[in-house]
Amino acid sequence: MKISTLKKIIKSIKGLIALCPEISDFAERHFYGGTYLSQVEFHLVDHCNLNCACCNHFTPVTPEYFFSIEDIVSDFKKLKKIFDNIGKIFILGGEPLLHPDLTELFEPLRKIYPKSEIVIITNGILLEKMEENFWSALKKYNIALSMTKYPIKVDYEKFIQKCDMLGIKSYFFNASRFRMKKMNLDPEGKSDKNCAFNKCHEKKCHFLRDSKLYVCTAIPNIPFLNRHFGLNFEITKRDYIDLDKIKSATRINAIFKLPVDFCRYCNVGEDEFVDYSVSKKELGEWVRAEK
Numbered sequence: 001m002k003i004s005t006l007k008k009i010i011k012s013i014k015g016l017i018a019l020c021p022e023i024s025d026f027a028e029r030h031f032y033g034g035t036y037l038s039q040v041e042f043h044l045v046d047h048c049n050l051n052c053a054c055c056n057h058f059t060p061v062t063p064e065y066f067f068s069i070e071d072i073v074s075d076f077k078k079l080k081k082i083f084d085n086i087g088k089i090f091i092l093g094g095e096p097l098l099h100p101d102l103t104e105l106f107e108p109l110r111k112i113y114p115k116s117e118i119v120i121i122t123n124g125i126l127l128e129k130m131e132e133n134f135w136s137a138l139k140k141y142n143i144a145l146s147m148t149k150y151p152i153k154v155d156y157e158k159f160i161q162k163c164d165m166l167g168i169k170s171y172f173f174n175a176s177r178f179r180m181k182k183m184n185l186d187p188e189g190k191s192d193k194n195c196a197f198n199k200c201h202e203k204k205c206h207f208l209r210d211s212k213l214y215v216c217t218a219i220p221n222i223p224f225l226n227r228h229f230g231l232n233f234e235i236t237k238r239d240y241i242d243l244d245k246i247k248s249a250t251r252i253n254a255i256f257k258l259p260v261d262f263c264r265y266c267n268v269g270e271d272e273f274v275d276y277s278v279s280k281k282e283l284g285e286w287v288r289a290e291k
């Protein structure tokens, strides 16, 4: 066979793969080590025991809600049918340590994704009260403890030392001087969504909630802001992936490379940071001031 003919065949195979996500998934699975999602995060609870101004999960205005461990495991089983591997899995909230059955999640999650870097992110307030089984489960299932160092009375260094002693991976999620980024959402939705998406640092923080996968954290949690302030940030069908309907890793990763409708609400200007403070539950913590 002539080289030019071979090249044509390869080109048409590549074209076919690009056209059909399922073929691409097949190729990933059988020739490239499996389908892959870089990162996913989820809430164990929606609420928190701290009240940080500008929290980008809108937690200060979020009612108490505990997710069922069974539902989370069931969602991860759905995800596993699509993605053979996930790079990083972040267990979040609100404050995840508020969940009374937190440690029950570790074993099934690790079983589903044996190779992932699984990390729990906490404000540290409850670490002093965590029982022995929490620490031993972190070690047993290789879950890392990441602490956000807030200007509050928590001896964070002590828990880093405890983790070192127990052989648990631990680190600080933030640098020493803590600043919060204001989201400056535009309730009128007049931002250029391509521009917002291109400059966005949150677009890799894919979020799993109720069998739906979102490109970022803002979208699944926006109903809390809407409810508290009587706003109308809209979530459209193009803003999320329903895991019961879309089951191709290639398709999902392609969707995540492009802006979604919700990006029209996001900040396109300079990023604005503020020093850490307690939330007064004021609209301006999340929404852009009128010009």
Ligand SMILES: C[S@@+](CC[C@H](N)C(=O)[O-])C[C@H]1O[C@@H](n2cnc3c(N)ncnc32)[C@H](O)[C@@H]1O
Residues within 6 Å of the ligand: 048, 054, 055, 056, 057, 092, 093, 094, 095, 096, 121, 122, 123, 147, 148, 173, 174, 179, 180, 181, 182, 183
């Ligand atoms: C939403 S919190 C959930 C976990 C836990 N409550 C905590 O604070 O560590 C996850 C991370 O997002 C960070 N974060 C939340 N809102 C932020 C903002 N507006 N700017 C910068 N970081 C933010 C928090 O400081 C924390 O490190």
Ligand code: SF4
Residues within 6 Å of the ligand: 048, 049, 050, 051, 052, 055, 056, 057, 059, 060, 093, 094, 095, 123
């Ligand atoms: S940043 Fe973390 S600790 Fe602060 S309010 Fe949000 S969820 Fe709670």
Ligand code: SF4
Residues within 6 Å of the ligand: 196, 197, 200, 201, 202, 203, 215, 216, 217, 218, 219, 259, 260, 262, 263, 264, 266
């Ligand atoms: S909606 Fe778009 S621009 Fe806004 S945070 Fe999510 S990915 Fe970023």
